[in-house]
Amino acid sequence: MSVIQIDAVGKEFKGQAVLKSVSLDVREREFCVLLGPSGCGKTTLLRIIAGLETETGGTVTIGGRRVNGLAPRERNIAMVFQNYAVFPHMTVGENIAFGLRMKKADAALIAQQVKRSAEMMHIEDLLERYASQLSGGQRQRVAVARALAVQPDVLLMDEPLSNLDALLRLEMRSELKGLLRELKTTTLYVTHDQTEAMSLADRIAVMVGGEIVQHAAPHEVYRQPATHFVGGFIGSPPMNFLSATEAHRALGVSAPAGAATLGIRPEDLDLASEGLSIDAKVVEMLGASQQITARVGNELLRVSLGIDPPVHAGQRLTLRARAGCARWYGADGKLLKAA
């Protein structure tokens, strides 16, 4: 069953289409990530679902109820903001209790929920503190605890980890994933960080230019990028794209009809006795792999190889595509279905 259903939602801002008829469904207990570069409209979509912004067209359904025109408080959602938005004039405990107090829950339930949420986020020692006395990571924890305390139908998160430093972000990421899996809260999570999206999501909706171009499980998004853009945006290093030339045949793959470009992941190229010959221009030793950059015609080709044997710059390598790993794209940049 879909908890969030978005049907043909559009948003225009000063004559500019920020969202172009977006449709999306988030299933019950699903962790869905909206992924896209900045300015793609993902935060706008999230804010429309929250009721913080008004859509120009289309319908938004939450828990089977059409919520167009309803105020945020009537939607039974909770939201975590990028800059945490922890109320500075309240203690951590009051922050967490705020939502329940507004809903006039009885004191015993509030106390119990505050304790539970604080324990989940490991901030039970901070309940008496004010926001100004907290670090960024702690504020983030308060923001999440505050959102969980109201036991919402849907949890909306807007780049919640982007203001944390790298180490803390990794820590919070795995903690969030474990916690939300356990709570089974339906979550829609906005980020521009593809690793974050890959690691957290049950399904990823990739957005670009106000449209969702692919909505699928991380594995499928990675393996079958629906467009050039998705292949280039997800994966580090990104997918290689080579225009349909002789190079394909040398790699051991043949182009179907209508194919304009070949997409292949750097790790799906293997050394072979015969195939495409390249000269390694740059070799980067990354520990678990070595990344080789070469030039094929006018295009860059990145290859990820195991670190044995070590490759040195200028070395000639012969490559072959791993079977079944080549993807073909039409002139419009869209994935061609396997023939």
Added chain:
Amino acid sequence: MTAGKATTAKLFQTLALVISVCWLVPVAIIAVSAFSPRDAISAWPKALVPTDFSLDTLAFFFRVGGVWKATVNSVLVALLTMAFALLLGAPAGYALARFDFRGQNLYRVMIIMTRAFPLAILALPLVTRFIAVGLYDTLLGVALVHTALALPFSILVSSSLFMGIPRELEEAGWTMGCSRLDAFIRIVLPLALPGLAAAMIFSFVISWNEVFAASVLTLNNRTLTAFLFASLEESPLHFRFAGGFFLVLPSLIFIFVVRKYLFAMWGIASR
């Protein structure tokens, strides 16, 4: 580069010193005279510290008929002005801070323009209107005019206060069960309160100090400034000093108390 900076700093320091002296010496002389006995007032040269301290002058001032009544009037008018300026100014400031609406910039300019409009031109029409509607010689009438004077300040200051409060705090409130009004009362207001209090006190001082409108619009219900202004000509020197000191005092105290917030409002303090 650094030498240039040092020179600029020196220049500013000197300028600040000159301005301070220009403003503070008269205040000091008034204060000293107010605390000196009657005959010391015309003494020359003036002392900047009271030589023989005495409360006679102030005592005399308060015994003059009408001073107390005028003081009470002044306080009442100032309190009314403060309340009106807050009740009208804060919502206007909030609207300016939070909503994009057509003519917003024009509106901002118009707010400031009200201060550019000379009150003297308005005096006659105001008096005839006030007589017609029964506001002439009432405290409410004076308070309304003072509100008009205090409003631009009140609106612009509260708008910058509200702008300093992140929108997300309110939005978080909305998602957590607040209506717009709830969020304003529970989240925005507590955060804006110190600044709003400072703005209110400033409105109080504006009203307390205002002479012209108060003099023109009242006859029997004079505020203290209007009362002193009318009686200054025929009163003895020490009375003027005592009156002057008593008028300056509240402003000095208020400004001193709220100086931190005034700096914050004008963006001098780092954010």
